[in-house]
Amino acid sequence: MLYQTHAQVHLGNIRRNIEAIRTAVGADRKMLIAVKANAYGHGAVEVSRMAQKAGVDWLGVATVPEGMELRQAGIRLPILKLSPLFPEEMEAAFSSDIAIAVCERGNIRAAQDACKALGLRGNVHLKVDTGMGRVGCTPEDAPAIALFIEKNCPNLNVQGVFTHFPVSDEGDPSYTRAQFARFKAVVEAVNEAIGRRVELAHCSNSGAVLAHPEAWLDMVRPGIMIYGHYPDAETPQSIPLQPGMSIATRLSCVKKVSKGTDISYGRTWSAPRDTWVGTIPAGYADGFNRLFSSRGRVLVNGRSCPIIGRVCMDQSMVDLGPDAQDKVGDQVVLMGEQGGLSISCEEWAKVLGTITYEVTCQISPRVSRVYDED
Template sequence: MLYQTHARIHLDNIRFNIAGIRQVIGPERKLLISVKANAYGHGAVEVSRLAESIGVDWLGVATVPEGLELRQAGIQLPILKFSPAFPEEMESTVKSGITLTVCERANVNMLQQVCRSANLQADVHLKVETGMGRIGVSAAEAPTLAAHIERECPNLQLDGIFTHLPVSDDSDPAYTRAQIEHFKAIVGAIHAAIGRRVSLVHCANSGAVLGHAPGWLDLVRPGVMVYGTYPDPGTPRTIPLKPGLSLITRVSFLKKVAAGTSIGYGRTWFAPQDTWIATIPIGYADGFNRLFSNRGRVLINGRSYPIVGRICMDQSMIDLGDETDVLVGDEVVLIGKSGAEEITCAEWAQVLQTITYEVTCQINARVERVYK
């Protein structure tokens, strides 16, 4: 079957990446994979189904609707929402068996009240702030809040304590090493305050899975590496990864233009010679960023060609040169392999001055996902 613009999701490669993580962390430690933001653009339901079938222990989401979508699709794995819920979301979330994050007293009390009224029991994970500067109870207040949950909230069960590492992907490990030690000390103080050990203590995102074994603790929480990219070019490549997706379209129109002809909005590019121009049916509404205007490249039949003119909303133009054997309908690779050539997410991230996370997340819903 021929597709127009589509993202080919390499479930076999995602499986390979998960197997590599499992091999390194060992069979006892729990493995949570982050499937937020539609599994970083790869399809949350399909990736979660794969995860469930190969022994992943937990899934992580950012929002309640993301968690509910997985439950509606029949996913039964434990799901952690990485941040607190708003009051109106709490009952449906707990009823769906989605574990909530808590990090401040008013939110804890609201959750307790909702659970008592609905006669529900909820597992919660306490998020501690140790350097990310985003959400989390402070180190000083963490033991008191944990003791409050333990003693004053009979409908809540404190099942996890976690924090987040902002520079675990950095080639300089010093800050993250100190942060992990600080987090362990806070966890010790929480355990002393409640008189027992909480079962799931965790902090390791991809950077820490790759470079900080002391942070693996009871559970690891990788995201981006599951989808085949390293969080930063400087992160140690201790686990081999294969790309989770390719982005493909096809030539929709061909024309030969005379030297001096302008191409596209704003007339930003003029043909330096008589040349063949291909149009492709993908634009910034699909996530083919407008910053690629006159900058990026694509692959056709194993050869690399420059993008010329501005990226439009739905279409873009490619310079094929003064002679070509390219035909309407030929496959065009924007991310992925063609013959011996490859365009990686990391190359996109470099051109766009961003991170690979944004590259795959920004591939729009209009782009059909095709699962291999």
Template sequence: MPYATTATTRLDHIRANLAAIRHRVGERLVLAAVKADAYGHGAIPVSQMIEATGAADWLGVATVDEAVAIRDAGVRMPTLKLSHALADDEVAACVTRDVDLAVVSEKTLDQVARVAADLGRTASVHLKVDTGMRRIGCPPEQAPDLARRADAAGLRLRGLFSHLPVSDTEGGREFTRAQVATFARVADAVAAARGTVEVVHLANSGAVLMHPEAWFDMVRPGIMVYGSLPDPTTEASVPLLPGLEWTTRVSFAKRVALGETVGYGRTWAAPRDTTIATIPVGYGDGYSRLLSNRGRVLVGGRSCPIVGRVCMDQSMVDVGPDASVDEGDEVVLVGRQGGEEVTVQELADLMGTIPYEVTCLVNSRVARAVAE
């Protein structure tokens, strides 16, 4: 029992989620977003599993370092850096490793062409069009000219894409449909200007779940690959299994008398004599301090509240007046025990955030395991 606190990536569940996504989108290609260390699940084991099993066709990363790490781990499958690279050496690092780059403007496109020419290589690029996210991307009307410019510069224009800010909610349907219509017009205009682009792609998880009209040639799910909906209200049109289990063990247990307080700030006082278990996990591991006096964990198959403030390295749990708990007993922070389950969505709700952030917070201090 070398490590008390372990995050287990359920590769079997992630594979099942990708199979369910494939089933939903039919013949379309699937890009699995593995950026931000696969949303905190471990980009290398997740990418290696995806390549070995063919669970997806493409990988999506955010940074050059993420792309390099995946290639260094031996993963060769098509990979797109979803945002443009800034420095020449970042562009070169991607081009030499066959990592496709996003281009968003004349400037970014010319830079990739110049760096690739210096390296004597052909770079693959995907032109990003801004249809309403207002983050990165060229204006829709510039796309045909930029596409022709990419061809003239000797780039391989492999993809055309855009992004959707509200595909995951009922209230966002109208805006998303307008974006899809704009994007379809852009794809037609680019095709008329220089021929069809190989891979036209738009759909994030929200659109996989709620907008079949946004699927084009490839879908780009992230959060649903790891088992959560992008929003609690998103239509759950694909069955999903949790990608993460997070456990620790009781490090200390003691009796606390009625009225005694627990932890920093003395924010919780025992309403009765009880047993308090201490667990060696805190915000220094990514178990948010926002869960102070709000979160719950599973001990002995029962749901038990976090009491007092979550500390940097430890937290306290009220296991109840009659519980027998021993040092070393398993404690579930996320996952199932007995008939109970704590989900990533539940933690997100308690923290006032989204499931994406909950799993991204689990940091390198936590030991990692995989379940195949």
């Protein structure tokens, strides 16, 4: 086999995270898991296949091609595109049986036209902006828009009403509570306007799954927690989670260098003593961010070793220490466990000044995904 730096995707852990959420939210409520952005870097098809077996009810995608990829892979679960579409994307979405988010009349007309042309009835979910400030109609407009669909769009079914929380993961619950109160009133007004109860009212991302049980409604919509991470250090860890990904590579070169030897581009690191330097075939093109230059660390034969000098596009250097006995081919863990030590995705996020979401999304396609089930 040709060697690549690889991400071990722990499908068993992801499944257990899903099961833990199911236990918390109960069997009667639907669960949509966000598999957008290649399942936050973990592999959308593989995660969705497992989720289908694990009793997940819906999948959430960010783009029409993401949804089509799942259909082409034989995934049968309902799929919701979580954000608005351009008119020219409607036909592709509905012919792949993807439910869509809508929030304004022009877009809704385009959806109606596409469904009429296809001779089918498409499902739409009305997106309401209750305080995220991204997409969605105003709470005041929602009932009239829902009624507009009911009256003018015989090929559309208002299947859902939904909103999104920007700070449900933060310690202070007051903003989310106010948003939720607004959303509940919107759902009631929409139901009244169209004279029936909309099948799916939903608003709970991971932060709300963990901290706002009152907001679970008909369906929850977790993303990051599926992959084993709490959305924020302040979020209550009310459901146990296990990490969905480890990343490992191997030493590709080991050499003894003497004190004063410069390492990598820019000569930003010089050996402070005689030492052994190891090279790994992982760089910023793999998602091993350049901000790790002289700041990150890896695990080699059960020791924590610092990244030295600049991370290159395809390779990085590690100080193995003056007494190292490591050999070319030895395993190097970039994220995960080795010999009782571990480097978490949260540690990466902290060093890089970002969030775990971005860390796993940025693991590039060049890093082969290897799936374990148990």
